[in-house]
Amino acid sequence: MRVRLLSGLAICLLLPGQAAAQQADPLRLVPAQAELLVKVENPRQLFNAVYQHDLVQELLRIDTIRELYDTTNARRFLQLLAYFEKKLGQSGLELLDQVAGGGIVLAAKFSDPGAALVVIQGKNEKMVSDFYQLGLEVVEQELGRQEAKQKIKKGTYRKIDGVRLGDKVFLAQMGGNIVFATDNKLLQEVIDIHLDAKKNASQGAAFQAARKTLPKEPLLWVWLDMEKVRQIPQVKTALETLSIEPQSLIIQGGLIDILKRTPFVGASLEQQGKDFLIAVRMPVGRQGMAPISAMVLPEDDRGSLPLLHPPGTLASVSYYLDLGKLWENRGKILNEKQAKALEDFDQNSGRFLAGSKLSMLLKQAGRHQRWVVAQEPTSSYKTKPATPIPSFAVIIPQRAPEFSTSMNTILRGAALLGGLQFSLKMVEEKRGEHTIVSYFFPEDKKVDNDPNGFRFNFSPCFAAVGDQFIASSTVELARDLVDLVAKEKGVASPATMRLHLFASGAAQALKGIEDQLLVQTILSQGLPPASARKQLDAFLAVVDRLGSLQFEVNYGKNDFRYDIRWKR
Numbered sequence: 001m002r003v004r005l006l007s008g009l010a011i012c013l014l015l016p017g018q019a020a021a022q023q024a025d026p027l028r029l030v031p032a033q034a035e036l037l038v039k040v041e042n043p044r045q046l047f048n049a050v051y052q053h054d055l056v057q058e059l060l061r062i063d064t065i066r067e068l069y070d071t072t073n074a075r076r077f078l079q080l081l082a083y084f085e086k087k088l089g090q091s092g093l094e095l096l097d098q099v100a101g102g103g104i105v106l107a108a109k110f111s112d113p114g115a116a117l118v119v120i121q122g123k124n125e126k127m128v129s130d131f132y133q134l135g136l137e138v139v140e141q142e143l144g145r146q147e148a149k150q151k152i153k154k155g156t157y158r159k160i161d162g163v164r165l166g167d168k169v170f171l172a173q174m175g176g177n178i179v180f181a182t183d184n185k186l187l188q189e190v191i192d193i194h195l196d197a198k199k200n201a202s203q204g205a206a207f208q209a210a211r212k213t214l215p216k217e218p219l220l221w222v223w224l225d226m227e228k229v230r231q232i233p234q235v236k237t238a239l240e241t242l243s244i245e246p247q248s249l250i251i252q253g254g255l256i257d258i259l260k261r262t263p264f265v266g267a268s269l270e271q272q273g274k275d276f277l278i279a280v281r282m283p284v285g286r287q288g289m290a291p292i293s294a295m296v297l298p299e300d301d302r303g304s305l306p307l308l309h310p311p312g313t314l315a316s317v318s319y320y321l322d323l324g325k326l327w328e329n330r331g332k333i334l335n336e337k338q339a340k341a342l343e344d345f346d347q348n349s350g351r352f353l354a355g356s357k358l359s360m361l362l363k364q365a366g367r368h369q370r371w372v373v374a375q376e377p378t379s380s381y382k383t384k385p386a387t388p389i390p391s392f393a394v395i396i397p398q399r400a401p402e403f404s405t406s407m408n409t410i411l412r413g414a415a416l417l418g419g420l421q422f423s424l425k426m427v428e429e430k431r432g433e434h435t436i437v438s439y440f441f442p443e444d445k446k447v448d449n450d451p452n453g454f455r456f457n458f459s460p461c462f463a464a465v466g467d468q469f470i471a472s473s474t475v476e477l478a479r480d481l482v483d484l485v486a487k488e489k490g491v492a493s494p495a496t497m498r499l500h501l502f503a504s505g506a507a508q509a510l511k512g513i514e515d516q517l518l519v520q521t522i523l524s525q526g527l528p529p530a531s532a533r534k535q536l537d538a539f540l541a542v543v544d545r546l547g548s549l550q551f552e553v554n555y556g557k558n559d560f561r562y563d564i565r566w567k568r
Contacts, residue, residue, distance in 0.1 A: 026105045026121035026177060027202040029190050034117075034201040036108040037223040043100050044093065046219045049271045058542050064525055064535045080138070087134055088127070098127035102176065107201065111232050117190065118180040125176040132173045136163060157188050158195060210266035213281040213559075218268035226262050244335055250321070253333075254296040254496070255553075257289050258282055258560045280562040285555050291332035294325040297496060297555055298367065304498050305368045305397075306490030310480035312375040314390055314505035319370075319497040324363040324399065354413040356406045364406065366397025366467070368492070375508040376476040380459050383443045386452035388512050390505075393472035393481055404464040408437075411462050411471070415439050422447065422455070429475075431482045436463040438475040497553040503546030510540055 030037065040046055050056065059065050081092050090098060102121030109115050122128035140152055153164040162172035170187040172179050174194045181187040193200055201207060210223045229235055242248040242256050249256070259265075262282040270277045286297060297320065304318040330339045349358040373392045398404055418424050424439040438461030447455065459475045465485040472478035510517065514536070521532040547568040554561040 024102065024121065024176070025202070026103050026119040028200050029119045029174070029177060029179065029193055030105060030107045030117065030201040031186070031189050031193065032199050032201050032204060033109055034107040035110050035225045035228045036106075037201060037207070038106040038220070040104045040220050041218065043096050043104055047096070049219055049276075053274075055542060055546060059539075062535055062538050062542070063531075064521060064539065067525065083138070084131070084134065088130055090127070095127075095131065098122060098124040099131045099178070111228055113183075115181070115183045115186045117182070117186060119190075120178045122176040122178070128176050128178060129173060132171075132178055136171075139165070157191055160191050160194075162187060162191075206264045209283065210264045210281070213266050213283070214268040214279065215270045218270045221268040222266070224265040226259065226264055230260070244338070246334065246338055249292060249333065250295075250323075250326070253292040254289070254555065255560075257292055258284055258555075261288065262560070274568045276566045278564040280560075280564075282560040283558065285557050285559050287557050291329050294329050295322050295333065296320065298322075301494045302368070302492040303494045303496040303554075305370060305492050306488060307498055307500055308370055308372050308395065308481060308484050308488075309500075309502075310372060310374050310477060310484060312377060312390075312505050312508050313372060313500075313502050314375060314509060315371070315373040315499065315501050317371045317497070317499040318368065318493075320367055321369055322367040323365055324367075327359050327362045353406075354409045356410060361403070361406060364398060364400040364403035366399045366403075368397055370395040372477070372481065373505075374477055374480070375505050375512060376474060376480075377508070378476060379456070380440065380475060381443060381456045383453055383456050385454050385456045387454060387457075389457050390509055391472065391474040391477035393470060393477050395481065395485065396469050396471075398467050398469055401467075404469050407462065407469055407471070408464075412437070415460070427475075431463070431479055432486060434463055434465050434482050434486065436461050436475060436478050436482065438478070495552045495554050497551070499551040501549040503548065504544050506546075507540050507544035510543065514540075 027037070027039065084095065085091055088095065099122045100120045101123040104121070105117075105119045107117040107119070122131075136152065143150060143152070150166060155162055155164065160172055160174060162170060164170050164184070168182045170181045170184050172187055172191065174191065177194075179187065179190055181190065192198055206225060206227070207223055211221075214221050230239065239256065239260055242252075243260065259282075261284045264283070266281045268279050270279065286293060289297070303320050307316040307318050309316055326333060327342075330342055334342065346357055346359045350356065353361065371392065371394050373390050375390045396403075415424055415426065418439070423442050423445060425442065427438050427440065429436050429438070438459050440459050441455045443456070458473050460471075460473060461475045461478045462469070462471045463478055463482050464470070465482055468485050470478060470481050470485065472481065518529070518532055518536055521527060521536055522529060525532065525535075527535065545568075547566065550563075550565045550567055552561075552563045552565075554563075
């Protein structure tokens with residue numbers, strides 16, 4: 001009950017409004033020991049950027065989507081909003097601008113004793129006071145209506161009135177600010193800062209350095225004090241564990257090293273036209289990095305090869321990873337036990353890799369790997385699997401020409417073993433100057449442990465195109481990739497990792513299970529088939545126009561940049 005009452009009151013503080021004159025920064029009330037700061041600079045601007053976005057509005061016009069938020073809590077919120085609008089004589093848009101138009105700050109301290117704080121800066125002190133008093137009246141009335149034992153307790157500290165609700169909610173109005181705190185001493189400290197102009201979190205050197213790395217006018221920004229957070233036992237243990245776990249080292253070893261050294265993490269959300277950018281910044285980079293850098297960072301600007309975009313692409317990723325350096329520097333990157341285990345496995349790896357040793361393959365493989373996931377429109381099989389999945393492929397460059405020969409031998413050997421159980425049929429086909437070797441499951445043979453035909457999602461195959469080796473789950477995707485790789489002339493990017501996710505490919509994948517989605521819509525919403533079809537078509541049309549989500553990682557000499565961009 002308490003959570004519901006407070007959430008209703010807090011949500012009212014996040015309604016959009018009109019722009020006005022520059023106000024005092026709510027950061028001035030945050031104590032210096034804060035370890036996390038999150039600030040919404042202009043709540044209305046954030047509201048407009050998200051809620052008023054054309055695609056969001058299209059989604060909200062779909063009956064099926066609209067019913068997801070047409071809940072009891074949502075209706076109660078709208079009733080509460082209407083009550084505030086009537087009593088205060090302002091629309092919801094105007095209320096936010098008057099009550100919270102100066103910005104909203106969330107601050108937290110994770111190390112013991114933990115605490116949290118919300119500071120809301122208004123533009124109209126009288127409206128802030130009226131809103132605050134009306135909110136308290138609403139809470140008191142609701143507690144009385146429900147005959148709750150819990151009551152609002154009032155108190156005064158240095159002539160500033162505050163209230164307490166339960167053990168973890170303390171509120172006070174200070175001029176044009178409303179403050180929520182999880183601890184009474186914290187609220188008193190905020191009052192001291194307000195009255196005495198004591199040092200606050202925004203005056204710290206680490207915070208000021210972080211703020212300079214972020215855009216001047218973001219919709220929202222975040223600052224995290226890693227110097228203090230790393231001292232928290234759970235965080236310290238997690239970072240140390242990830243630093244010695246081989247799989248984590250290979251996948252995200254560079255990022256882990258950065259997090260162990262950076263004094264802070266800064267992040268922001270920015271709107272650029274119809275696009276949105278999340279930018280993460282840290283003030284450490286290549287300089288001073290552990291031996292893992294030899295494996296995850298190139299010596300030049302060739303961080304990642306061009307992304308491959310065959311038709312129906314859902315995801316395309318390109319990254320730098322020199323596994324040969326893992327073998328050469330195993331004694332520095334891995335601990336003694338892990339290095340010994342890798343050496344022992346290498347000694348026996350020939351039995352699993354058709355005579356090739358793991359160390360030899362790691363040194364022969366190139367540094368720039370790429371992966372592609374795509375929804376192919378056609379299939380070589382007449383039989384359709386009950387659960388279709390997208391095709392996927394890996395493209396690995398070869399540092400030595402023997403790599404393709406070794407992989408050819410290994411994959412043919414694996415296919416031979418699979419053929420003994422599934423009667424795989426090998427087919428070699430020419431694609432321009434290149435040969436694709438593929439394997440197919442027979443469609444006239446039943447398999448007891450695959451009654452739904454999941455195997456017909458696969459026609460495993462491989463091909464060599466110049467110095468690039470392609471291994472694909474389906475021959476259809478392999479054909480597209482052979483064509484793309486054979487004619488590509490793109491220049492490598494300095495970014496060490498790039499990943500693009502495509503909504504158009506997701507829409508095609510959803511269309512592949514359109515019948516199942518239609519049945520689910522009919523049953524879950526109780527709609528007639530024609531109405532369900534209309535709703536589903538509208539939803540798929542919006543998904544198809546969502547654009548792409550793009551991720552990019554860059555390691556500078558003394559900085560780390562991680563960008564996430566939603567691009568229409």
